[in-house]
Amino acid sequence: xxxxxxxxxxxxxxxxxxxxxxxxxxxxxxxxxxxxxxxxxxxxxxxxxxxxxxxxxxxxxxxxxxxxxxxxxxxxxxxxxxxxxxxxxxxxxxxxxxxxxxxxxxxxxxxxxxxxxxxxxxxxxxxxxxxxxxxxxxxxxxxxxxxxxxxxxxxxxxxxxxxxxxxxxxxxxxxxxxxxxxxxxxxxxxxxxxxxxxxxxxxxxxxxxxxxxxxxxxxxxxxxxxxxxxxxxxxxxxxxxxxxxxxxxxxxxxxxxxxxxxxxxxxxxxxxxxxxxxxxxxxxxxxxxxxxxxxxxxxxxxxxxxxxxxxxxxxxxxxxxxxxxxxxxxxxxxxxxxxxxxxxxxxxxxxxxxxxxxxx
Amino acid sequence: xxxxxxxxxxxxxxxxxxxxxxxxxxxxxxxxxxxxxxxxxxxxxxxxxxxxxxxxxxxxxxxxxxxxxxxxxxxxxxxxxxxxxxxxxxxxxxxxxxxxxxxxxxxxxxxxxxxxxxxxxxxxxxxxxxxxxxxxxxxxxxxxxxxxxxxxxxxxxxxxxxxxxxxxxxxxxxxxxxxxxxxxxxxxxxxxxxxxxxxxxxxxxxxxxxxxxxxxxxxxxxxxxxxxxxxxxxxxxxxxxxxxxxxxxxxxxxxxxxxxxxxxxxxxxxxxxxxxxxxxxxxxxxxxxxxxxxxxxxxxxxxxxxxxxxxxxxxxxxxxxxxxxxxxxxxxxxxxxxxxxxxxxxxxxxxxxxxxxxxx
Numbered sequence: 001x002x003x004x005x006x007x008x009x010x011x012x013x014x015x016x017x018x019x020x021x022x023x024x025x026x027x028x029x030x031x032x033x034x035x036x037x038x039x040x041x042x043x044x045x046x047x048x049x050x051x052x053x054x055x056x057x058x059x060x061x062x063x064x065x066x067x068x069x070x071x072x073x074x075x076x077x078x079x080x081x082x083x084x085x086x087x088x089x090x091x092x093x094x095x096x097x098x099x100x101x102x103x104x105x106x107x108x109x110x111x112x113x114x115x116x117x118x119x120x121x122x123x124x125x126x127x128x129x130x131x132x133x134x135x136x137x138x139x140x141x142x143x144x145x146x147x148x149x150x151x152x153x154x155x156x157x158x159x160x161x162x163x164x165x166x167x168x169x170x171x172x173x174x175x176x177x178x179x180x181x182x183x184x185x186x187x188x189x190x191x192x193x194x195x196x197x198x199x200x201x202x203x204x205x206x207x208x209x210x211x212x213x214x215x216x217x218x219x220x221x222x223x224x225x226x227x228x229x230x231x232x233x234x235x236x237x238x239x240x241x242x243x244x245x246x247x248x249x250x251x252x253x254x255x256x257x258x259x260x261x262x263x264x265x266x267x268x269x270x271x272x273x274x275x276x277x278x279x280x281x282x283x284x285x286x287x288x289x290x291x292x293x294x295x296x297x298x299x300x301x302x303x304x305x306x307x308x309x310x311x312x313x314x315x316x317x318x319x320x321x322x323x324x325x326x327x328x329x330x331x332x333x334x335x336x337x338x339x340x341x342x343x344x345x346x347x348x349x350x351x352x353x354x355x356x357x358x359x360x
Numbered sequence: 361x362x363x364x365x366x367x368x369x370x371x372x373x374x375x376x377x378x379x380x381x382x383x384x385x386x387x388x389x390x391x392x393x394x395x396x397x398x399x400x401x402x403x404x405x406x407x408x409x410x411x412x413x414x415x416x417x418x419x420x421x422x423x424x425x426x427x428x429x430x431x432x433x434x435x436x437x438x439x440x441x442x443x444x445x446x447x448x449x450x451x452x453x454x455x456x457x458x459x460x461x462x463x464x465x466x467x468x469x470x471x472x473x474x475x476x477x478x479x480x481x482x483x484x485x486x487x488x489x490x491x492x493x494x495x496x497x498x499x500x501x502x503x504x505x506x507x508x509x510x511x512x513x514x515x516x517x518x519x520x521x522x523x524x525x526x527x528x529x530x531x532x533x534x535x536x537x538x539x540x541x542x543x544x545x546x547x548x549x550x551x552x553x554x555x556x557x558x559x560x561x562x563x564x565x566x567x568x569x570x571x572x573x574x575x576x577x578x579x580x581x582x583x584x585x586x587x588x589x590x591x592x593x594x595x596x597x598x599x600x601x602x603x604x605x606x607x608x609x610x611x612x613x614x615x616x617x618x619x620x621x622x623x624x625x626x627x628x629x630x631x632x633x634x635x636x637x638x639x640x641x642x643x644x645x646x647x648x649x650x651x652x653x654x655x656x657x658x659x660x661x662x663x664x665x666x667x668x669x670x671x672x673x674x675x676x677x678x679x680x681x682x683x684x685x686x687x688x689x690x691x692x693x694x695x696x697x698x699x700x701x702x703x704x705x706x707x708x709x710x711x712x713x714x715x716x717x718x719x720x
Binding site for chain 1: 421459461462464465466467468469470483485528529531532533535536539540542544545549561562564567
């Protein structure tokens with residue numbers, strides 16, 4: 001999707017983090033970070049970045065793909081990547097390397113420490129993830145595609161819906177439509193929950209029929225060309241009772257208030273507070289047991305987290321979800337979730353699916 | 361699926377590894393290992409095992425589920441699991457703990473090392489994975505269910521097949537059928553490749569039509585109640601040429617020879633050699649670029665690996681794939697894969713799908 005200069009520019013932006021860590025190179029080991037910095041989408045890789053070089057390590061399966069997708073020098077390792085990395089590090093006479101503290105396995109670290117004896121390893125956290133928070137125009141286009149495909153898949157699946165269909169069958173229909181529309185798969189396990197089970201924020205679809213006069217909650221996301229989408233809608237199957245309808249109204253108002261709060265310079269905590277204060281007005285605040293949203297992009301959960309204590313400020317180009325919900329055990333739950341992009345003056349809601357309580 | 365005594369028995373079998381490591385406890389951090397030892401299927405957990413105790417750590421989302429699924433003492437951590445673990449370790453006055461060297465993150469390890477200062481951490485590899493190699497009767501039943509569902513999904517999907525269908529659409533159809541039949545999802549990314557693309561052992565389905573007089577390769581697996589299945593079939597769309605038919609014959613003979621070699625006491629290398637020697641007879645050995653198979657169960661790739669240099673001996677109860685293949689760049693590839701279980705005298709082929717070259 002991105003053109004090669006985009007990857008080079010991203011690697012440039014990583015250099016200050018290298019200097020802060022007083023390291024001569026950065027070794028990326030998390031696949032989404034490698035994809036972000038090089039374009040390479042294979043399942044086995046490491047990426048070594050210095051002021052002047054970018055070397056991508058992978059195995060023989062990816063020989064052709066690596067040169068086609070990335071703008072980096074490619075090294076094909078016949079054995080473990082670590083041995084090839086050691087050769088390159090020696091040739092470059094590197095004295096210290098920054099590693100991805102939160103994205104490297106313990107054994108992987110130990111192996112590197114042993115083949116790179118004499119080199120100082122400096123584990124640092126979140127340097128690439130920080131860059132990834134603010135999306136480029138191409139990335140926003142990719143997220144938009146993913147979000148629109150996801151909404152279309154829901155539309156098509158709902159056309160097949162009939163009461164007495166099982167939760168599993170509706171989930172199967174949703175995922176089938178995503179695939180047919182061009183998704184590479186789901187961005188996370190599809191949630192389809194009905195009745196009391198809507199009160200479980202992460203219910204797996206069950207092989208039980210979706211009954212009349214109940215709530216139906218669907219939380220779904222597609223993976224399209226590497227980028228995630230994420231949407232939740234809650235429906236009435238037949239007519240839910242007055243209490244449910246009031247809860248729905250409260251959650252929708254809460255979601256709209258949070259979206260209205262999104263603009264550059266506002267902290268994530270302020271957005272979260274906007275959602276919570278509406279629910280407080282309804283006496284439902286205690287039933288909102290998770291945070292208001294999260295960033296998304298190459299991964300389904302990225303920074304920033306839109307949570308109660310998050311001091312991070314929103315910036316134009318951030319793509320985040322806004323998804324308040326209330327959950328009452330034994331009764332049911334309601335969540336409404338859109339994906340939005342922070343703009344220079346506020347935000348744009350990418351999700352085209354309507355939010356008024358729809359009765360199926 | 362398992363009854364609680366099964367979990368307790370598995371934990372008992374882990375104790376010798378603890379003694380070998382001279383550790384007072386074992387801390388499992390890999391989710392499949394935790395599931396195997398406790399029954400718990402949630403997405404955030406750690407499991408501490410001593411001679412006399414088994415303590416499962418998870419977060420508030422899983423309060424009900426953890427007690428329902430597992431036979432362990434449950435500790436619900438409001439914050440990070442590591443703090444709860446530290447409290448338990450202190451109460452038990454543990455001096456040393458074995459950790460899963462190959463299944464713990466570097467940062468996770470560092471955090472534990474810091475909250476457990478004064479406790480000796482002993483990273484060890486593969487202790488639970490070694491137990492998991494030999495399946496119980498209940499596990500074999502679960503794998504059989506997964507394998508049979510997977511074959512049924514292929515049957516149903518092929519009934520919808522027509523030339524000019526795209527690879528992606530066939531993959532969508534396969535995954536839809538799996539889901540409808542009761543799978544929780546796929547065990548790995550479904551491979552559907554046609555024509556020259558069959559020569560790529562791990563091709564992603566493309567949005568291109570499956571043409572006549574070509575090969576079609578499908579590699580698919582379901583996840584059913586936690587257990588994986590894995591099957592590959594190669595078809596002719598219309599009539600492939602004589603060269604392809606000869607290659608197919610060679611791979612099928614190779615696969616049957618490897619299956620015939622499977623019995624207790626035989627090394628994995630011997631089974632691999634049985635597959636390779638048939639291909640050598642056809643002058644195709646060099647085109648067989650991967651190993652002959654792998655164990656499967658709670659994960660799609662488990663021990664043992666059926667590879668050239670694997671000295672491990674087969675034992676009754678091991679569930680493994682047998683999947684030789686040949687791949688000729690620019691022409692095409694053929695792979696045939698079944699799941700088999702080692703019995704006292706040989707093996708049982710679980711996969712019911714036929715293996716003669718089927719023409720679609």
